[in-house]
Amino acid sequence: MTPMPGSASPTDAATPRPSEEVRRFARPVRWVHRTTAGLMLLCIATAACLYIPQLAELVGRRYLVVTVHEWAGLLLPVPVLLGLVSRALRADLGRLNRFAPYDIRWLRSALRRDGARREAAKFNAGQKVYAAWIAGATLVMLGTGLLMWFTHLTPLMWRTSATFVHDWLALTAGIVIAGHVGMALADPEARRGMRTGSVSRGWAEREHPRWKD
């Protein structure tokens, strides 16, 4: 990706036209995203059936729903862990981890809503923050979930405290994930990138001008 489209340089002759495709996500990355998303939705759906009175009344079967919820939660980190054998996934995780100065500017601009130009490499700063936040939140949900599941392994007070954190973080995570899904719904090309692995060069240059393969 050339950072300045249209700038004269010796590579210009070889620069593909904006209508061409760019590979964005390798197959293992897409599968990790897909399976993680599926497990997360299962967690959310079962949680809703346990928690929202109207749904609980409709579905019942509390023991079955609890069991599905527990196992979906336990399996949630597994796709990422298995995916670590893929070089492409490790590379994307490395990119998500690193914040460059333009990422900091991106966040500042987003917080201030000042309309300043926001630059990004393969992932913008918002995506990086989301990835780290949801990863941390998932681990906290897993830890507190295990405390609630195996009640007799832990001291008396822990279960109530774990339930408290689990409930409130679930509510927060639900809102954050709704935001993630909302952003994806608003950008069909970004969704195509995750579905097929490719995006148009024009989209990549517009949304991720600093992305170099």
Next chain:
Amino acid sequence: MNAEQSDDPGETGGKPLGRRLVLSMLGLGAAGVVTAPYLQNGLESFLSAASGKDPTGLTGLLPNGGGFRYYSVASSVPHKSAADYRLTVDGLVDHPTAYTLDSLRALPQTRLVRDVQCVTGWRVPGTPFEGVQLSRLLDAAGVRPGARAIRFKCFDGTYSESLTLEQARRADVLVALRMQDKPVVHAHGGPVRLYVAPMYFYKSAKWLSGITVTSDVQRGYWEERGYDTDAWVGKSNGRGDAPTV
């Protein structure tokens, strides 16, 4: 292109803020577990005050936002009315009996106002229950020597509960016909539910249909799945809630 932009750390340089954010979340989670008892007290008193003034009912959906939660272990629960509801009393008794809703209503009623405490954490303060003392039904049926426990059956087809005979004879154990000063609605286990005031609310079986006197305790649905059989509030299930009685 200015100097800062050309100094592009790209995909490998930059600060590892992602990792720090993940670790911060873990730290916050641990801190949340440690401080939960204090946070929870504050939030609960705030939310129960707020839910009293909230016409939308949305605060009821917040964690510990006050009010009852609906739990059913069955896929669907039939509706029973005065016409087809029956409560049987059998097992080790001299006079097995089947009560209709009207015959239960005709018996002396006892009203109790206590907190309801669920083993999952929520608590509803000062909830009135009204109904027939279980000991009265047991006395009417004539418990035989050798009986030591009661098994409760429910018309949801799945749930069951148990009490020792001594627990069942307590004055604060009711076959409840009214809750919150209204007939018990279906969602709360109507038309008739058990109410065991001193114990966690899973002992107060909903949709009560059968009372069987047995020689030994046969553990109920949740007890088979790891919950305590003697479920005194604050002294079981690894919890330290304030007693409801």
